[in-house]
Amino acid sequence: MTHLDAETERLLDASPVARLATIAADGRPQLVPIVFARSGGALWSPIDAKPKSGRLLARIRNVERDPRVALLVDRYDDDWRRLWWLRIDGRASIVHGDAAAETSLRAKYPQYRGGVALYGGEPLLVRIEPERVARWSAGASS
Amino acid sequence: MTHLDAETERLLDASPVARLATIAADGRPQLVPIVFARSGGALWSPIDAKPKSGRLLARIRNVERDPRVALLVDRYDDDWRRLWWLRIDGRASIVHGDAAAETSLRAKYPQYRGGVALYGGEPLLVRIEPERVARWSAGASS
Numbered sequence A, B: 001m002t003h004l005d006a007e008t009e010r011l012l013d014a015s016p017v018a019r020l021a022t023i024a025a026d027g028r029p030q031l032v033p034i035v036f037a038r039s040g041g042a043l044w045s046p047i048d049a050k051p052k053s054g055r056l057l058a059r060i061r062n063v064e065r066d067p068r069v070a071l072l073v074d075r076y077d078d079d080w081r082r083l084w085w086l087r088i089d090g091r092a093s094i095v096h097g098d099a100a101a102e103t104s105l106r107a108k109y110p111q112y113r114g115g116v117a118l119y120g121g122e123p124l125l126v127r128i129e130p131e132r133v134a135r136w137s138a139g140a141s142s
Helices: A006-014 A058-065 A099-108 B006-014 B058-065 B099-108
Strands: A018-023 A029-034 A037-039 A042-046 A068-075 A084-096 A124-137 B018-023 B029-034 B037-039 B042-046 B068-075 B084-096 B124-137
Touching: A006 A037, A006 A084, A006 A124, A018 A042, A018 A058, A018 B018, A018 B029, A018 B068, A029 A058, A029 B018, A029 B068, A029 B084, A037 A099, A042 A084, A042 A099, A058 A084, A058 A124, A068 B018, A068 B029, A084 B029, B006 B037, B006 B084, B006 B124, B018 B042, B018 B058, B029 B058, B037 B099, B042 B084, B042 B099, B058 B084, B058 B124
Parallel strands: none
Antiparallel strands: A018 A029, A018 A068, A037 A042, A042 A124, A068 A084, A084 A124, B018 B029, B018 B068, B037 B042, B042 B124, B068 B084, B084 B124
C-alpha cells in the first residue's frame, strides 16, 4: 500500500465525487461516478441506497475478476489555469462491512446521516488500496 | 456508429469536461479528464496546449493499441436526487486535424478563441465513435 501525502489526502477529502474505472469481462474499461471516503490508508465506496442503473453490480463483478482499478478526482474551471486532477491506481476488493469506513463515510456525507441508507442491501463496500498516485495541475499549485 | 439521441446530445453539449478511460499496455485502466465536442456524430478531444503531465501521450498510445474506450460525464450535487451520469462506450482513433471538429471545439470553448492553442504541437485529436450509451439519473428526469 502506498502512503498518501497530506496534499493528496486534502484533495480527496475535499472531493465529494470520484470516477472509478474498472475492467469489464471483455477487457473494456467500465466507468462510473462514486462517492468515497478515506479510512485506514484506503479509499472506501459503499454500495448504497441511491438508485442504481440496470447493470447493478458491474463494478463488483469487475473488481472480483480483476482488482486493478483507477480512481480520478478533478476540478474543472472555465479558467484553465485552475484545472487540476489526481489519479490513484490501486487494487480493489469487496468488503462486507467495516465500522471505521462507515464512520468516515457518514462523517464526509451528511446524506448518510439523513435520508439515504449507507447500504442498499448487503453491507458491501469497494475498498481501494492505493498503489500509485499521479497529480497534475495547470498552475503552480493545486 | 450509434446515433446519439437529442437528450444525450444536450447533456454532452452542456458538459465542459468528461473523463476518458483507456486501457494501458498492462491491461490496467487509465483515466484522465478531457475537454471534447461533438462533430459528425463523433466526439473529439484535442491534444491541446494546456500543460500536460509527464505521461504525455499515454491516451494516444493506449488508443492506438486498443481502441475501446469509455467516456463519462456526470453531475454531482449535494442533493442526491439531482445526480445523473451518462456513459459512452466507443471506439477511439487518432486523427491528424479535422476542420469540422476544430470548429465545434472553438464554438464550445471560448478558451480556444482566446489564449489557449487548440493544438499543443501536431494537430492531433482523439476521435470517439459512440457504440453504446448508458444513462442514469437519480430522479425522474435528468
